[in-house]
Amino acid sequence: MEQLSLFGNTEYKTLRTTKPVMDAEFLQQWKSRVFNYQKSIRNSEPPQQTSLFELTPSYCKPDTIDPFKLQLQSMAFYRMPDYYGQAALYFIIDSASELLLYIGETKHSNKRWKGTHDCKNYITSYQELHHRYDMKTAVNIAFWWDAPTERKARQDLEQALIQRWRSPFNKEMWDLWGQPFGSF
Numbered sequence: 001m002e003q004l005s006l007f008g009n010t011e012y013k014t015l016r017t018t019k020p021v022m023d024a025e026f027l028q029q030w031k032s033r034v035f036n037y038q039k040s041i042r043n044s045e046p047p048q049q050t051s052l053f054e055l056t057p058s059y060c061k062p063d064t065i066d067p068f069k070l071q072l073q074s075m076a077f078y079r080m081p082d083y084y085g086q087a088a089l090y091f092i093i094d095s096a097s098e099l100l101l102y103i104g105e106t107k108h109s110n111k112r113w114k115g116t117h118d119c120k121n122y123i124t125s126y127q128e129l130h131h132r133y134d135m136k137t138a139v140n141i142a143f144w145w146d147a148p149t150e151r152k153a154r155q156d157l158e159q160a161l162i163q164r165w166r167s168p169f170n171k172e173m174w175d176l177w178g179q180p181f182g183s184f
Contacts, residue, residue, distance in 0.1 A: 022180055024133040034099055034168050034177060041165060042068065060148060062160035067091035067100050070142035075123070077141060085109045089144040089158060092119060092169065094126075096138040101126070102169035105158040107151065109143060122169045125181040 022030070072095060085108035092102035102119050123139055130137045148154045162170045168177035 021129065021132070024135070027129060027133065027135070027180075030177070030180065031097055031099060034166075035097065037166055038098075038100055042066065060146070060153070060157055062157060062164050065089070065144055065161060067093060067103070067142055067144070067161075067165070068098065070144060072140040072142050075139060075141055086145065087147045087149045087154060089147045089154070089161065091142045091144070091167075092123065092139060093142055094137050094139050096136045100165050100167050101139070103158060103161050103165065103167045105147065105154045107149075107154075119169055122181040129181070 070091065072093065075092075087107050088105070088109040090104050090106065090109065091100055092104075093100055102122070104119070127137050127139060148157065159172070161167075162172050166173050166176060168174075169181065
């Protein structure tokens, strides 16, 4: 009696496929959806809370921080001499498309981007796709230096800003915008 072979004599090879890439039209539609939402946030008046008592205004209210009004810097900011590090919120912005791509917080602004950061990969993929379709990008970073020095307060503010602006490179927003520029 001959033993049956589970796999047979045929050699099986796994076909390696390349990651599907969105086409130019889909990319433009994706950017338009993000832009239209963020534009509505920029054009809306922050809610005004009334109180019976006079309260000291808080400078850390997420609806008072407009990342698009901050001074933009090169993504190589951490390589510049005499750059000091301090607690900050930072915003990755494509100023060519007026898109806020990512919001982060750090205790040491001069060290956060020196090491590994997933957002660097998203930015690279984003820029490569734009280059493929001959679309303009201008990805920069902006800092908000009045961030709380206390970690929990800074992280709470970061989360409130992510929820407000719905920045697509933040993992909290992947269900909403997808993850088209994620790791390969």
